[in-house]
Amino acid sequence: MKKTIFNFMLALATTTLLVSCGSDDDNNPTAASCTDGIQNGDEEGIDCGGTACQPCLANLLSGEVATDVILDATLEYELTGAYVILDGGSLTIPAGTKIKATGGTAAYIAVAQGGQIFVNGTSSNPVVMTSGSENPAAGDWGGLVICGNAPTNKGVSVTSEVADLTYGGTNANDNSGSIRYLRVEYTGATFSNDKEFNGVSLFGVGAGTTFEYVQSFFGGDDGIEFFGGTVKGDYLVSINSGDDSIDFADGWTGTGSNWYIAGGAKAGIEGSNNGDNGNAAPVTTTTLSNITIVGPVSEGALYYKEGGGNFTINNFYTSNVDLGIKVKDTDLEAAARIENGDLDINDIQFGNVPAGFQITDYTGSNQSFYTEGVATGAGNGAASPDWAAGWTVGLDNSGPASTENLAGEVSGTVSLNADVEYLLTGSFVVLNGGVLNIPAGTTIKATGGTAAYIAVAQGGKINIEGEANNPVVMTSGSANPTAGDWGGLVLCGYAPTNKGVSVTSEVADLTYGGTDANDNSGSIRYLRVEYTGATFSNDKEFNGVSLFGIGAGTTFEYVQSLHGGDDGIEFFGGSVSGNYLVSTGSGDDSIDFADGWTGNGSYWYIKDGAKAGIEGSNNGDNGNATPVTTTTLSNITVVGPVSEGALYYKEGGGNFTVTNFYTDGIDLGVKVKDTDAEAAVRIENGDLSVNPMQFDNPLAGWMVTDYPGANQNFVVQGPTSGAGNGAAAPTWAAGWTSGL
Incomplete structure (x- = not known):
């Protein structure tokens, strides 16, 4: 088929070309033939048949295209009216082409059924369709309309809302061309309340069509709308739409990914089935992924409307x-x-929530249709995505949002951002196979009360990558924080415990325990947890950090619990070691281990706990359960007062070797319950050895131990430095701890 180059030849019998000549001759004929920039006349020695000569201005667009037309990127085109690509025609627009609409409501570009449009923009050189006004505003012109032969639930051969073209059919793979790197601006001209142009309207467009890297900017109505059809829409941007930002309806069965939406007046996304019959078939069915919506919006981030449809949405950031x-x-x-x-x-995340925020106004019984989680949205949360650089306008590139909500489940790899303050609104669980990375300087504030905690299930990993002068902090979001404001951090692994295999954790209701002593649940370094210990019942209280069956492959060091409502840090079996630990102001024991823990500990600094400085036990149901709690502790400081001893050897105790143990201001060194027969047997057998242990500033009535048995030699007094500086805060705790 003959190609027509617009700056040389326009061979369109059906196309009206408006010409401005600047000559005395006011004849502006229809262009049937135009070559070398000269139309219908003699000029500069060229024989034009004796008629008046006029320049060939092929940059004015209106009329109909019935053949193949290729625009010229070196020209700036003026859209003076409707410009329609008919069945069998095609319009190709090269990268860098600009089209300015001057025809108001009458100016729009449309592709009829059987026609095709090829927008060949690039990331650095998009095609731009915009207003020709000196003071452009939303609604200056119509927009781009494409009509195809794909199915809709409005029927076959329906008339489009705008442009009055037929759309809809039975060809799901219909091909209306290819649109890449297109920006439409100031669209949305209004015919009536029921007839308004969108930035781009796709009526029954088929899956054979490419539609990606498209932006609507300041549209008077919706930014981009799919009316049925099967076409996919990827890498879409809608900024400052006067109605909904991206809308789909009427049995659309395409998919969408990487949508960035900001500044829309009503819904971020409006997804519906059929305004006349919510059950019309085919039902709108789609999977959307990697979506960002930046408000405010007046009708929700997602408006599920008019029967809705079958929607799966993944990685949704607002x-x-x-x-x-x-x-x-x-x-x-x-x-x-x-x-x-x-x-x-799945994984919907809410950043910068205003007062009165609701996740949904749906009042039905199914409130589990959404799962909160960490989302990157279109790529960078609220900030402009990297893929939008170069071809879009009006995006905010100022960086990530200042606050984001955390809740839900992590099944892949999620990395938090230290520039964001996270609000923990509920449980946040890293599932089997999931990885949560938390960089130095990240702050997480819990606002969800008892329901707010962070947990790592068996097979999941958490990597807390704090630094000595830039720790990770998990704390209360209350204006007046206090112990018990939220749950805490819970880790569950596959290492052995004497509670059995596949046991349910006391809090978070996760499975723990197994046979892998070297199990790896990640790495935790330079972490401070504050105001933890929310209470479910007398038997179910969160600790600052709870480690259930955690293996020796896990790193756990430089961790502080501050003002926990229950224990500060507790090991429930497992084989992980804990080094450079700080527990201050705990409401129960400061550091606790039990249930066959076989890890070791060094450099523990403990102060102001309510009960035992260290509580070490074997098993509360069976003091002789195996594996027996076995550990070597070194370089320990406990600053009292304490009500249950610097060390409470309990529930069968275990095989403990404690060296360099310093205490200050306590009335009891080692507590042993007189009814604990299994613990007594172990002491008599020499399984408890504390050497040396120093007692500074003991209280009145002070005792080294209340153990009444024959072996009184398991404690040897002598000078120690404890965790480093005796009762004073150790130097290794400087910079990342609080309250010392």
């Missing part, structure tokens, strides 16, 4: 929205689908 998912209370078809599990949102 910032500054007061409503996550909107569902109209009278939308019975949408409610039925939610109850049926047809709306499934």
